[in-house]
Amino acid sequence: MRKKPSILLADDNTAILDVVSRLLRSHQCNVIARVNDGAIVVKECLRLRPEVIVLDISMDTLNGIDLARELVLCGCSSKIIFLSVHEDSDFVNAAMGAGGSAYVVKSRVATDLCAAIDAVLIDKRYLSPTMLYHAGTS
Amino acid sequence: MGAAGLAKSVPALLWTSRDDKQLTELSEEWERFTGVSREDNLGTQWMQRIHPKDLAVWERSFSEAYESRRTLSVRIRLERHDSQYRWMLVRATPLTSEDGDLTGFAGCCIDITEEKDLAEAAADLSGRLIQAQEGERSRIARELHDDINQRMALLSNGIQELDLPQVRLTLPQRRHQIQALKKLALEIGADLQFLSRQLHPSKLQYLGLSSAIRSLCREVSVRHKLDVRCVVRDVPDKLPEAVSLNLFRTAQESLQNIVKHSRAQHVSVELTGAANSIFLHVSDDGVGFELNHENRSKGLGLVSMRERLHSIGGTFSVNSGRMAGTHIQGTVPLIQG
Numbered sequence: 001m002r003k004k005p006s007i008l009l010a011d012d013n014t015a016i017l018d019v020v021s022r023l024l025r026s027h028q029c030n031v032i033a034r035v036n037d038g039a040i041v042v043k044e045c046l047r048l049r050p051e052v053i054v055l056d057i058s059m060d061t062l063n064g065i066d067l068a069r070e071l072v073l074c075g076c077s078s079k080i081i082f083l084s085v086h087e088d089s090d091f092v093n094a095a096m097g098a099g100g101s102a103y104v105v106k107s108r109v110a111t112d113l114c115a116a117i118d119a120v121l122i123d124k125r126y127l128s129p130t131m132l133y134h135a136g137t138s
Numbered sequence: 139m140g141a142a143g144l145a146k147s148v149p150a151l152l153w154t155s156r157d158d159k160q161l162t163e164l165s166e167e168w169e170r171f172t173g174v175s176r177e178d179n180l181g182t183q184w185m186q187r188i189h190p191k192d193l194a195v196w197e198r199s200f201s202e203a204y205e206s207r208r209t210l211s212v213r214i215r216l217e218r219h220d221s222q223y224r225w226m227l228v229r230a231t232p233l234t235s236e237d238g239d240l241t242g243f244a245g246c247c248i249d250i251t252e253e254k255d256l257a258e259a260a261a262d263l264s265g266r267l268i269q270a271q272e273g274e275r276s277r278i279a280r281e282l283h284d285d286i287n288q289r290m291a292l293l294s295n296g297i298q299e300l301d302l303p304q305v306r307l308t309l310p311q312r313r314h315q316i317q318a319l320k321k322l323a324l325e326i327g328a329d330l331q332f333l334s335r336q337l338h339p340s341k342l343q344y345l346g347l348s349s350a351i352r353s354l355c356r357e358v359s360v361r362h363k364l365d366v367r368c369v370v371r372d373v374p375d376k377l378p379e380a381v382s383l384n385l386f387r388t389a390q391e392s393l394q395n396i397v398k399h400s401r402a403q404h405v406s407v408e409l410t411g412a413a414n415s416i417f418l419h420v421s422d423d424g425v426g427f428e429l430n431h432e433n434r435s436k437g438l439g440l441v442s443m444r445e446r447l448h449s450i451g452g453t454f455s456v457n458s459g460r461m462a463g464t465h466i467q468g469t470v471p472l473i474q475g
Contacts, residue, residue, distance in 0.1 A: 094345050
């Protein structure tokens with residue numbers, strides 16, 4: 001049996017945080033932190049060094065894509081999975097370009113998030129099947 | 139320059155009247171304005187030039203000023219030499235003798251037609267902008283209420299139904315019901331997103347102006363089967379919010395006009411960044427239009443684009459002509475911060 005992966009969840013919507021934590025716990029994941037304030041996401045990630053960060057693209061006024069760039073610049077090696085309500089390939093391109101490993105649309109969290117976690121843990125990329133990713137065609 | 143010279147050259151109709159309200163002295167400007175000699179305006183002759191609708195106002199104001207010996211201030215229309223009625227601001231102060239008796243008035247009339255037109259255009263514009271905004275709000279409210287709300291009700295009823303003891307569903311029926319509800323929830327989500335995108339393009343906020351403009355062009359091109367060429371060059375990633383929003387709305391409004399009116403086949407949208415400004419150029423090969431007074435004041439789109447760019451210190455120009463396509467250009471300064 002694999003070791004439980006450590007996961008940090010960042011979303012400013014607590015209802016979504018609840019659903020996602022429940023889902024991941026049942027998928028044998030170790031949710032080590034839930035952050036609902038975008039301003040401290042980077043600090044917490046660098047402090048806790050989770051294997052995977054599940055990051056909402058839109059947290060209040062903060063931009064998850066900018067946060068991901070910042071994390072990469074800070075040398076953070078955690079895999080980033082974006083959660084997003086934007087079902088739009090421009091968003092996918094920008095998110096993956098900013099250092100994301102996966103892009104999961106919120107309407108499909110229940111079916112796609114666990115698959116995304118499994119994929120990024122073995123260095124693969126993952127997109128919700130409803131999204132098309134045409135690299136470099138934005 | 140003496141007082142007489144001054145009276146000769148100011149662009150105002152100067153006059154004095156006696157206590158019987160007859161005009162006794164007039165400046166030279168009267169001849170230029172009316173096209174007839176000063177003598178022909180003396181006494182009450184000049185009053186034939188007052189617009190018929192303003193005559194009563196004039197007489198009442200003049201009499202009141204006389205009786206109360208107060209300053210006169212009134213706006214009336216006067217006929218110019220070219221038969222055009224001009225709005226005049228008439229101001230006059232009472233003249234008194236050494237004993238304190240009223241001997242007449244000394245006054246002037248100044249042409250304020252242009253100022254009045256501008257003020258009216260501004261009031262008219264803000265009125266129409268408010269109307270347009272209200273129209274948009276009520277459309278969105280209607281969509282939220284009539285469409286989204288109804289389907290939310292359907293969704294919650296469907297969920298309740300699954301829970302009712304008296305409704306006995308077979309397992310396949312149940313599964314079918316759940317699938318249908320899931321589909322409904324996804325559809326509602328997608329439609330809400332579409333609605334919210336119309337209110338404010340989220341791409342602008344998250345992905346920046348370049349990406350939002352490219353996506354807008356693509357969308358218009360696909361939806362309206364139009365060849366839209368989009369070139370974005372040297373545009374900084376981070377722009378002040380007002381700059382990116384107003385440039386985006388200008389491009390959006392231009393494209394909407396093209397789709398609605400131009401019958402164009404080819405459209406070009408160029409967004410170029412320079413050292414301290416951003417330049418937007420939208421042009422089409424459509425039927426164009428004559429730029430005349432009528433559509434200059436009526437075309438809410440053109441006016442609102444101009445207002446938008448002016449509000450951020452930019453400039454806006456439109457060139458068009460019958461069968462000559464339409465070219466819209468906007469330049470917005472960037473303040474290095």
